Amino acid sequence: MIQDLVIYVIFIGYAISVLMGFGTILTWVERKQAAVMADRIGANRAYLRIPFTQVKLVWLGLFHGMADGLKMLLKEDWRPQTYDWYAYAVAPWVVFTPVLLVFAVVPFGGILIPGELFPSLADWFGEKSYPMQIARLDAGLLIVFAFGGMTIIGAMLAGWASSNKFSMLGALRAGSQMISYELIMGLTLLGLILVYGTFDLNEMVQHQSGVVLGFLPAWGVVYQPFAATLFLAAAIAENKRIPFDLPEAESELISGYFTEYSAMKMGLFMFAEFIEIAIIAALFTTLFLGGYNLPYMTDAGFQFPDGSTIIMSHGAVVVTQLAVFLVKVFIICSFQILIRWTLPRFRYDQVLRFAWKFMLPLALINLTVTAVVLWALQ
Amino acid sequence: MSKYAAKAYRRKAYWNEPEMGWWERAYLFEIIRGLFITSRVFVVNMVKWMIGRKGALTTYYPEETRWDYAAGNRGKHILTRRPDGRPQCIACNMCATVCPAKVIEIDAAFDPTDPVHPKYPARFEIDYSRCVFCGLCVEACPEDAIRMLKEVPDLPAGDRDTMWITKEELLNWNPRSDVAKPYPAAGDAPQSRGSH
Numbered sequence: 001m002i003q004d005l006v007i008y009v010i011f012i013g014y015a016i017s018v019l020m021g022f023g024t025i026l027t028w029v030e031r032k033q034a035a036v037m038a039d040r041i042g043a044n045r046a047y048l049r050i051p052f053t054q055v056k057l058v059w060l061g062l063f064h065g066m067a068d069g070l071k072m073l074l075k076e077d078w079r080p081q082t083y084d085w086y087a088y089a090v091a092p093w094v095v096f097t098p099v100l101l102v103f104a105v106v107p108f109g110g111i112l113i114p115g116e117l118f119p120s121l122a123d124w125f126g127e128k129s130y131p132m133q134i135a136r137l138d139a140g141l142l143i144v145f146a147f148g149g150m151t152i153i154g155a156m157l158a159g160w161a162s163s164n165k166f167s168m169l170g171a172l173r174a175g176s177q178m179i180s181y182e183l184i185m186g187l188t189l190l191g192l193i194l195v196y197g198t199f200d201l202n203e204m205v206q207h208q209s210g211v212v213l214g215f216l217p218a219w220g221v222v223y224q225p226f227a228a229t230l231f232l233a234a235a236i237a238e239n240k241r242i243p244f245d246l247p248e249a250e251s252e253l254i255s256g257y258f259t260e261y262s263a264m265k266m267g268l269f270m271f272a273e274f275i276e277i278a279i280i281a282a283l284f285t286t287l288f289l290g291g292y293n294l295p296y297m298t299d300a301g302f303q304f305p306d307g308s309t310i311i312m313s314h315g316a317v318v319v320t321q322l323a324v325f326l327v328k329v330f331i332i333c334s335f336q337i338l339i340r341w342t343l344p345r346f347r348y349d350q351v352l353r354f355a356w357k358f359m360l361p362l363a364l365i366n367l368t369v370t371a372v373v374l375w376a377l378q
Numbered sequence: 379m380s381k382y383a384a385k386a387y388r389r390k391a392y393w394n395e396p397e398m399g400w401w402e403r404a405y406l407f408e409i410i411r412g413l414f415i416t417s418r419v420f421v422v423n424m425v426k427w428m429i430g431r432k433g434a435l436t437t438y439y440p441e442e443t444r445w446d447y448a449a450g451n452r453g454k455h456i457l458t459r460r461p462d463g464r465p466q467c468i469a470c471n472m473c474a475t476v477c478p479a480k481v482i483e484i485d486a487a488f489d490p491t492d493p494v495h496p497k498y499p500a501r502f503e504i505d506y507s508r509c510v511f512c513g514l515c516v517e518a519c520p521e522d523a524i525r526m527l528k529e530v531p532d533l534p535a536g537d538r539d540t541m542w543i544t545k546e547e548l549l550n551w552n553p554r555s556d557v558a559k560p561y562p563a564a565g566d567a568p569q570s571r572g573s574h
Contacts, residue, residue: 036427037420041436229406342416343409358405 003125007114011134015103018326022278023271026333027065030274033334034341072267080162080260087161092261092268095154098147099272099279105140106282107133107202109292109321110299116314131202132292132321140201141193144283145186148238151272152178155240155247158269159257170256173348174240174247180355181237181244187363188227188234191370192287195223205291209298211305217295220288226366228288230359235280236336237355239273243343246351281332285325289332292325440531452513453530455504457548458523460561465549467523469499473515481505482515495561502545507538522558 028043035042044061057063082088109132115122137143152175159171196204210218221228237244248256258269285291296304297320301312312320346354402408423433437444458466469486487500515524531551535541 033420036423036433037416039419039423039434041434041438338413338417338420342412 003114003128004130007112007130008134011130011132015108015134016100018108019100019103019275019278022329022333023275024065024069026274026277026337027068028062029334030337030340031064032061033337037338037341069267072264075263077265078262080164082161082163082260084161084163087157088260089265091154091158091161092258092265092272093154094157095151096268096272096275098150098154099276101147102144102279103282104134105137105143105201106279106286107131107136107205107291108282108325109133109318112318113314117318132318133202136202137200139199141189141199144201145182148185149182151276152182155257158261162257162260164260166253166255167257167259170247170249170253170259173249173253174257177240177244177246177351177355178238180352181234181359184234184355184359184363185231185238187360187367188224188231189287191224191227191367192220194367194370194374195220201286201291205286205293206298208290209293209296211296215305217290219290219295224288224366224370226362227370228284230363230366231288232280232284232336234355234359235284236339237351239276239280241273241277241336242340243345244351245345246348249345277333277336278329280336281329282325284332285328289328292321294320294324440529443529447528449528451528451530452511452516452526453528454506454526454533454551455515455543455548456525456527456552456554457502457545458525458557459549459553459555460557461555465499465502465523465545466521466557466559466561467499467502468495468521469497469502470520472518472520473524476514476518478512478514479508479510481508499545502548504543504548505541506533506543507535507541525554527552 032042034040042061043064044058046061046063046067047056047058048063048066049056079085080088111129112132113125113127113129115125115127135143155174155178156171159167159169159174162168192204193199196207198204198207204220208217208219212218212222216222240247246256247253248258250256253259258266261269294302296302299317301317302310426433460466467484469484471484471486474480474482474484481504483501483503483505484499485501486497489496489498492498511526513526516526529552533541
């Protein structure tokens with residue numbers, strides 16, 4: 001019992017530090033990647049001076065994230081004269097918390113057997129094994145949608161409670177846009193659920209370590225390429241980033257639904273956005289890119305399509321899986337940033353038309369074809 | 379029929395109306411093309427960084443100087459030095475007089491140990507919040523004592539009171555003693571200077 005507690009506290013600590021780390025690093029990655037894409041250098045002036053020396057650590061501007069955090073903490077925490085200050089104060093947390101909670105069902109590694117990993121703890125742990133995932137739920141994917149949908153409430157609360165017309169407009173846009181794209185996210189994943197026959201994300205990852213057509217890794221992106229594209233587009237729209245950043249639209253709405261937020265409350269909105277990039281990447285990795293496994297890899301080692309196998313020790317498997325998951329997530333994060341700095345913003349009518357007249361029919365066609373093919377194969 | 383009856387709305391036709399074929403209307407292909415362009419720039423610049431070339435057009439200021447930085451730029455002032463390190467300036471106030479912005483302030487003092495030029499500047503300060511960088515002070519100087527160098531280091535300041543540059547900084551931030559009018563050695567001063 002106490003062993004379970006220790007293991008899950010470690011898992012939760014790992015998950016939170018990964019998310020916070022990604023949120024911090026991504027601010028730097030976004031700046032630097034955008035700069036390199038635009039023939040610029042990017043932020044590189046913030047430094048840490050080692051006390052009592054003149055040694056200044058610049059590290060390619062990595063400390064600009066810390067400078068941002070410090071700035072947001074020290075800024076004036078301005079409050080608008082709103083009639084609903086409670087909703088105003090609670091809105092950033094309503095946006096921020098569900099974003100973190102989504103990660104609870106995402107598996108970031110395979111099966112962990114602590115007794116085998118640390119022989120000195122073998123007596124205490126015995127033969128117990130844990131999937132590296134905070135909550136292994138049969139309804140994992142439903143939890144993702146349940147918590148993902150809650151961020152709409154936060155955006156609407158923020159816009160409504162700010163008593164500002166621009167915030168209100170931004171909140172209305174956020175609401176309509178996020179509800180539209182939530183639908184498409186759900187529809188694209190229905191095809192995947194038909195293929196895998198489960199809602200459990202860990203089981204989905206294990207399905208993907210096989211082989212399809214003799215040589216291709218059985219990743220979701222091989223089974224469902226259209227669904228993968230549509231899911232990524234809908235997820236970026238859900239995150240309200242360019243090209244779908246109509247709720248913020250600084251040229252029209254100042255800053256949209258969080259216009260009236262200052263200091264760390266605004267920082268929470270921004271941080272939630274950056275963590276959501278990592279969450280989207282983690283979900284995309286888990287659902288479409290084989291999760292924490294390399295191609296042809298299972299919890300026992302590699303099993304190549306030509307029949308040869310490589311047996312790996314448990315420790316090597318655990319470390320590989322943790323690292324592979326992080327690398328995949330980072331690559332998808334970088335791809336999202338590439339999209340954000342490439343595409344111009346949609347017009348507002350185009351966003352909704354894109355959702356309902358372009359992506360929704362495609363998602364429905366994808367679902368129909370998947371269902372028919374699966375029925376024909378049975 | 380009223381004169382002000384609403385006309386049927388007709389969308390304005392622009393001279394540069396975009397003509398999109400089915401390829402552009404499909405949207406996805408053009409997105410992929412755009413992503414290829416930006417990622418190509420990204421990869422090329424990253425490779426340049428890795429092999430030691432700068433993958434950006436930006437000039438690091440003030441660590442780097444642009445190749446086309448004007449050679450005749452009138453930047454921050456210096457006071458030239460005599461061989462013994464004292465200022466070449468004789469506190470004649472000509473630069474302060476000619477200065478159109480009236481930013482130079484000189485307090486002259488008397489030095490009995492220097493019979494050739496007993497006047498020297500006890501205080502020589504320039505207010506950079508008002509200086510117009512015209513260079514008239516340099517032209518007016520009879521002793522080649524004040525010069526303007528090409529560089530402009532550390533001029534920005536948080537408030538205008540801290541933008542005064544003192545004599546010590548003028549003498550020391552980029553010390554020069556190659557004056558066109560050398561200070562005579564104390565012994566032969568009357569001969570070399572001539573008499574009036």
